Amino acid sequence: MTALLEVRGLTRKFGQLTAVNNASFSVGAGEIWGFIGPNGAGKTTTMRTIATLDIPDQGDIFIEGRSVLVEPQRTRQRIGFMPDALGTYADTTIYEYLDFFARAVGLSQELRPQRVREVLSFTDLGKLCDRMMDSLSKGMSQRLCLAKTLLHDPALLILDEPAAGLDPRARVEFRELIRALASQGKGILISSHILSELSEVCDGVVVIEKGSIVREGRVHELTKNISEHEMLFIRTLEPVHELERALAEIPGVLKTRQEKSGMVVEFQGEEDAIADLLQALVQRNLRPIEFHWHKADLEELFLSFTEGNLQ
Amino acid sequence: MSRFLQALDRKINPVFVKEIRQSLRGRFFRTAFFMALAAAWITTLFVLSNGLRNGEQTSGQWFFLWQHGIYILTSFIVIPQLANRGMSAEREENTFDALMISGLSPARIVMGKVLAASVLQGLFLFAFLPFLSLGFAFFGLDLATSLIILLFTTVGGTGFALFGILAACLAKTRASNNLMQGMFTIGTVGLSMSWIGFSSAVIMDLGLVSLFGGELFAGVAVTLLLWYLFLYWTFAFTAATLTHPEENASARIRFASLLLSLAALLGAITHLSFVPDPEILNIWVVSILLFTMLTHIPSITEEDTLGRRALADLSMKKWRRPGMSLFLKGGNRGVAFFLLSLGIPFLLYLFPVSSSPFSPSVGFEGVIAALFVILALTGTPSLLSSRASASPRRRMFLRLFILVSLPFISLISILLGMGTKDPFGFPLNAIHLITSAFGEEDYAYTSGAFGLFGIFALVAFIGNLSRMKKARQERKFILRSLTLTKQDGED
Numbered sequence A: 001m002t003a004l005l006e007v008r009g010l011t012r013k014f015g016q017l018t019a020v021n022n023a024s025f026s027v028g029a030g031e032i033w034g035f036i037g038p039n040g041a042g043k044t045t046t047m048r049t050i051a052t053l054d055i056p057d058q059g060d061i062f063i064e065g066r067s068v069l070v071e072p073q074r075t076r077q078r079i080g081f082m083p084d085a086l087g088t089y090a091d092t093t094i095y096e097y098l099d100f101f102a103r104a105v106g107l108s109q110e111l112r113p114q115r116v117r118e119v120l121s122f123t124d125l126g127k128l129c130d131r132m133m134d135s136l137s138k139g140m141s142q143r144l145c146l147a148k149t150l151l152h153d154p155a156l157l158i159l160d161e162p163a164a165g166l167d168p169r170a171r172v173e174f175r176e177l178i179r180a181l182a183s184q185g186k187g188i189l190i191s192s193h194i195l196s197e198l199s200e201v202c203d204g205v206v207v208i209e210k211g212s213i214v215r216e217g218r219v220h221e222l223t224k225n226i227s228e229h230e231m232l233f234i235r236t237l238e239p240v241h242e243l244e245r246a247l248a249e250i251p252g253v254l255k256t257r258q259e260k261s262g263m264v265v266e267f268q269g270e271e272d273a274i275a276d277l278l279q280a281l282v283q284r285n286l287r288p289i290e291f292h293w294h295k296a297d298l299e300e301l302f303l304s305f306t307e308g309n310l311q
Numbered sequence B: 001m002s003r004f005l006q007a008l009d010r011k012i013n014p015v016f017v018k019e020i021r022q023s024l025r026g027r028f029f030r031t032a033f034f035m036a037l038a039a040a041w042i043t044t045l046f047v048l049s050n051g052l053r054n055g056e057q058t059s060g061q062w063f064f065l066w067q068h069g070i071y072i073l074t075s076f077i078v079i080p081q082l083a084n085r086g087m088s089a090e091r092e093e094n095t096f097d098a099l100m101i102s103g104l105s106p107a108r109i110v111m112g113k114v115l116a117a118s119v120l121q122g123l124f125l126f127a128f129l130p131f132l133s134l135g136f137a138f139f140g141l142d143l144a145t146s147l148i149i150l151l152f153t154t155v156g157g158t159g160f161a162l163f164g165i166l167a168a169c170l171a172k173t174r175a176s177n178n179l180m181q182g183m184f185t186i187g188t189v190g191l192s193m194s195w196i197g198f199s200s201a202v203i204m205d206l207g208l209v210s211l212f213g214g215e216l217f218a219g220v221a222v223t224l225l226l227w228y229l230f231l232y233w234t235f236a237f238t239a240a241t242l243t244h245p246e247e248n249a250s251a252r253i254r255f256a257s258l259l260l261s262l263a264a265l266l267g268a269i270t271h272l273s274f275v276p277d278p279e280i281l282n283i284w285v286v287s288i289l290l291f292t293m294l295t296h297i298p299s300i301t302e303e304d305t306l307g308r309r310a311l312a313d314l315s316m317k318k319w320r321r322p323g324m325s326l327f328l329k330g331g332n333r334g335v336a337f338f339l340l341s342l343g344i345p346f347l348l349y350l351f352p353v354s355s356s357p358f359s360p361s362v363g364f365e366g367v368i369a370a371l372f373v374i375l376a377l378t379g380t381p382s383l384l385s386s387r388a389s390a391s392p393r394r395r396m397f398l399r400l401f402i403l404v405s406l407p408f409i410s411l412i413s414i415l416l417g418m419g420t421k422d423p424f425g426f427p428l429n430a431i432h433l434i435t436s437a438f439g440e441e442d443y444a445y446t447s448g449a450f451g452l453f454g455i456f457a458l459v460a461f462i463g464n465l466s467r468m469k470k471a472r473q474e475r476k477f478i479l480r481s482l483t484l485t486k487q488d489g490e491d
């Protein structure tokens, strides 16, 4: 089966600067993939190229097996691209704005009002439909932008930093929207700097730095790879420094670092060695109240895969 | 009935709807509209109070000229500015990308904007008609003449709106957009001034119809047809510019030179309507011809992927209209554009000069010499730069060469001829060749330079034509392979 989106050997240069360098990855239907990397890594460039807004110097992109370069018009019907900034039309209401794009994608007179109302209610903008576009707050603009992107019911969504500028509540709601869309079978590629945001919803991530893909895969596989050793999280009622001192004396403990009010421990040993570790702590008069596997999150992944150099 | 409405709804251009709505709500249009109407009223009151007192025969003409002058300003400046702003706002407000992937084809986007401009123009015309027709109440006005002039003004306004859109499409950054806008405004102000001058001359010089009879109407029809063709090609060029923004660098220079040629054309018409002299006509033809040198700038972006994308566009039906595909990357639009702009100065020969409208007479050798020189000096480098082996650096050099070749070659000729009796007449002095062809001496034909430039011109011309033929063959070949891969995909 062909993947919904397949990027193959994508290269884009701006003069001397190689913004994207031989990037390859794919996204399947019903999947949510995060696209992460430092500022200037080439995320927006890649996404714009997928959306037919830019032309690669080398490589090609396939949507459902069809080349984006050869069939740009078809691509535009199949994907919805949400840019990082919504452009606003002067003297236009939200409803008129959506109606314009609904006309543009060729929705007929009977279907149009219904479809516009659907996306308005999906993004919870129904009450604002007579507001002028240029009077919207950042969060409302993001919603409107998403509504516009969904008008033609695309199979693949390319979202460039959609959660930027949303308040915490809106962010949670946005996450629900994304999940709902994926459950409808849409493939979603979403770039964001707010990694905690992504780790909740993503099936996989693509990590890009200085134009090159440094890691790519499903979240659970990547987090497994991040370290060959067991990662544990321990919290005791006693102050952290006491726990730290105790851990330093216990064999098998390779690395420790503080996180929240406990310690993340990189530990070498089988399960009975781990049980021994807990026992050793208790023997040292420490009272553990949290002791569990530490799930590495995207933030850690990101930090361990990228070097943080700006391009 | 509802079936009809549905069909209409499907046909209607969304960009047109949006543009009309925004313009009518926007401040710019409303201000311009009310200011124009106020000007019309003031003029009316002024002429009424003066003209009725004098009771002169010509007061109708004066009245019409004033009103028409205001109408020209709105048609040539306000409407094109509106169109230009409508397009450049898309880029400034970040809506350009959304528009490009909205599912609307570039041709439809441009068409929607042009249609909106013409409807707004229609509003102006509608508002001005009562004032303009008042002119008849004051006598001294020839109906046919004034209607023809009015028609040209209206058609011209819509056409320049298309130019405004093109100018906005060519600008990619804010800075270049400001530059473009400034240039465009200067161009349209110049155009309206010369058109006011020309139309005044024609209206005061009553009785065009009785002077030329049927020939006048034939001339009007031919001019309209040429204008339509010209707009058709400009339209194709604009749409192609939206699809291939990478081409902008050379396109911008071509556009600038085209605008210059057009403004010069109107300047020439104004000049000739006051001084109908065939020699002056030929001098104008030569000067406008010189502008076309700029349009032959070869493009320096020829990436593999660009070609692929262009061919993908070609595979879409909308480009299968006559002449359109010439303006795409795969279709050699540089050459097509050059030929088009080469035609502009020769439009002047449609203009009646002295007794016999179609006799070029004095100085026609100068025109031929200029044509040879220009074809030789621009066609040859362009041909060289189109070869597959030409590196970007070499293309850059050839491009520069086109810009400076004429004065450069003439200067070298003068330097070489320093020791001789007549340094300016030394062979290969292109400027001298052209200017002397206007004089009495037979220098033009005897110097040998005429022949030499002629040979180069011929070679370059034929070479460029065969280049177009080759491009067409390549296109056919790739189109065929495109349809093949499509069928593979279907299986």
Ligand SMILES: Nc1ncnc2c1ncn2[C@@H]1O[C@H](COP(=O)(O)OP(=O)(O)OP(=O)(O)O)[C@@H](O)[C@H]1O
Pocket (backbone or CB within 6 Å): A014, A017, A019, A037, A038, A039, A040, A041, A042, A043, A044, A045, A046, A311
């Ligand atoms: N039109 C352009 N011309 C020249 N350079 C560009 C252009 N667009 C992007 N770049 C450069 O390409 C590189 C990648 O940019 P891109 O916008 O793709 O990064 P990004 O990953 O989206 O960054 P951010 O997280 O800040 O949004 C940057 O160094 C940028 O300066």
Ligand SMILES: [Mg+2]
Pocket (backbone or CB within 6 Å): A043, A044, A045, A084, A160
């Ligand atoms: Mg970005």
